[in-house]
Amino acid sequence: MVSPGYATTKDKVLRINLDDSMYGTFAEIGAGQETVNNFFYVGASAGTVAKSISAYDMTMSDAIYGKTKRYVSRERLVHMLDHEYELLTQRLEQKRGADTRFFSYANTVRARGYKDNGECHGWMGIRLQMSPGHASNDILLHVRLLDPTNRRQQEALGVLGVNLIYGALFFDGDLDRFVCSLMDNLTAQRVEVDMLKFVGPDFASVDNRICSLMLVEKGLTPTAMFSANGSVVQPAECFYRKPIVVLRGGFQPPSRVHMDMLKQSRMRMNAQLGNGSGEEVVEVMEITMNNLLREREGGVDYNDFVARADMLQALGKNVLVSKFAQFHRLSAFFSRYTDKPIGVLVGLPLFERLFEAHWYEELEGGILEGFGRLFKNQVRLHVYPTAREPGGDIRRLESASVPVAMQSLLDYMRTNEMVEALDSEVEELLHFKPRDIRKMILAGDDRWQELVAPNLPGNLYQKFQ
Structure with a gap:
């Protein structure tokens, strides 16, 4: 360009x-x-x-x-x-x-x-x-x-x-x-x-966040990084030789479930590092460019992006925008900056989709090469449970549905602790998706206040109203 x-x-x-x-x-x-x-x-x-x-x-x-x-x-x-x-x-x-x-x-x-x-x-x-x-x-x-x-x-x-x-x-x-x-x-x-x-x-x-987002949108870089205080940073300034937990999502809006996902993943990472290690675990909320473009025809809605960033940073979270649709590319990006453990946090439905072959069509080795790259550098997938409907069964990693031909691969990953099951402290909320919460906000349904991430100023939700 x-x-x-x-x-x-x-x-x-x-x-x-x-x-x-x-x-x-x-x-x-x-x-x-x-x-x-x-x-x-x-x-x-x-x-x-x-x-x-x-x-x-x-x-x-x-x-x-x-x-x-x-x-x-x-x-x-x-x-x-x-x-x-x-x-x-x-x-x-x-x-x-x-x-x-x-x-x-x-x-x-x-x-x-x-x-x-x-x-x-x-x-x-x-x-x-x-x-x-x-x-x-x-x-x-x-x-x-x-x-x-x-x-x-x-x-x-x-x-x-x-x-x-x-x-x-x-x-x-x-x-x-x-x-x-x-x-x-x-x-x-x-x-x-x-x-x-x-x-x-x-x-x-x-707004320097928009400047950096434009770098991604226009192809100057695959990533843009903002620290928890809203400052634009180069990734090495946040990630250099630190353990990382990353949650991928749209965060429209960030919910109590999102916060519990991070909590559970952080606890698992601390256990992996060893109690009393004192190492700071960097938490990152990642939004893909595909997610931003999907929300609006004709380009990125900068106001929408800034509103999301404001909410995440009000929660004290770092924000990463990337063009990495494939997980193995995200893994390679983080591994450029750290030799410490990396936890990639996914819900069970998304985890199951990772076994679909179309994600790996550009790789000569297909799905095996893709997973090989993903788990190359102390990377683990932290898999969070899900529920389809109120009062319905909670589905966990143990009940993951993958193609029959991939079951042995999944068993291998679990045996070697490449993937780990997380618990949930908010199982009664698992069936509420961010799109459901957004609809409640738009409809004036006050239930949304019990579902969004706690401790967020109410004015940050005004863009939905």
């Missing part, structure tokens, strides 16, 4: 260089200085570049920007922007401040190295004024570099850097166009932008 008014990298750089109302600095660490190099190659860079710097040595970098625990991190990026922008304005404010929009661009990156097979990724950002003399704003993003060679990764990083700077300077009033423009002259096979955040007085009206 490319932005409206698609332009080459050279075209973008030349437009910036020929506009004498913008002037700034470039600080790049870890993958050459490819962003600023684009400004030098095109010509007329004196109109844009006040300074460029690359502090590769850790001692030199610490001396300039201060010490940090992780050099490729949001923390280091912000320190770089703080330092460079302060120097820029201190030295040039009096001379050019009346008619110049100052900016500082920075990145800190781990690119492919000699005999290095680790994760290639980086943080980049820009601090800028939207008008001369005004307060500054930040745009920060995290990128995964997918090219197989260092040189190709450097090239991709330079293009993305130009796209960020150009979008920040010219597309500030058009979020959709800004997001699309980040991939100009790039492909999803080269880079993945999995976090985007706007900060500052000129971006006060921007």
Whole structure:
């Protein structure tokens, strides 16, 4: 996908260089200085570049920007922007401040190295004024570099850097166009932008959750992550080396059953880790993009999404939006960030559907390969009971209905503790589905108040009324 008014990298750089109302600095660490190099190659860079710097040595970098625990991190990026922008304005404010929009661009990156097979990724950002003399704003993003060679990764990083700077300077009033423009002259096979955040007085009206959702919707990344306090985060910031429990659903609205599912799964995970381990179990509520698109023809309803996110975050839950329809893809995503146990929480009806062959048509090994990938890295399925009707029988994992040919596979999974049965403390509510609760809210049936997740402010349900 490319932005409206698609332009080459050279075209973008030349437009910036020929506009004498913008002037700034470039600080790049870890993958050459490819962003600023684009400004030098095109010509007329004196109109844009006040300074460029690359502090590769850790001692030199610490001396300039201060010490940090992780050099490729949001923390280091912000320190770089703080330092460079302060120097820029201190030295040039009096001379050019009346008619110049100052900016500082920075990145800190781990690119492919000699005999290095680790994760290639980086943080980049820009601090800028939207008008001369005004307060500054930040745009920060995290990128995964997918090219197989260092040189190709450097090239991709330079293009993305130009796209960020150009979008920040010219597309500030058009979020959709800004997001699309980040991939100009790039492909999803080269880079993945999995976090985007706007900060500052000129971006006060921007909901960063919608920004990150747009990254998923428009194909820049398969996932977007929001912490329990509503902040946009890069997944590693939440999941790095931590045990995880994830519940997939639509959460329209979150219910008492949802909360009990999480409680039961968390108890099972704590038992697996061992009593007294003290390890924090990260709970995640995951909404698939298919779920969001299914609710509305023509695209995602952003207001609906924000309302769901508000409810989940009011309950203190992390929210993940993903394009992972298949469970083995979700498992691989979490395993990228942690080597600790992962519990994927499913209701019995959904668990039974996992034995349908159509989920695995793209895999050469079919259903066996799919389950093999799913359970590869300390992943277990936590299966929660269900009921079809009030007062009806409670169906548990022991009564799972799968094709006869798959029964031995299910028995193998249970014997080897790949799947585990959960209990329920709200069996009398199991037959109520989220769609039933939503209908009650819309119909003014007060029973919904006994079915939704407790401790949620009533105003969060106003969108249904």
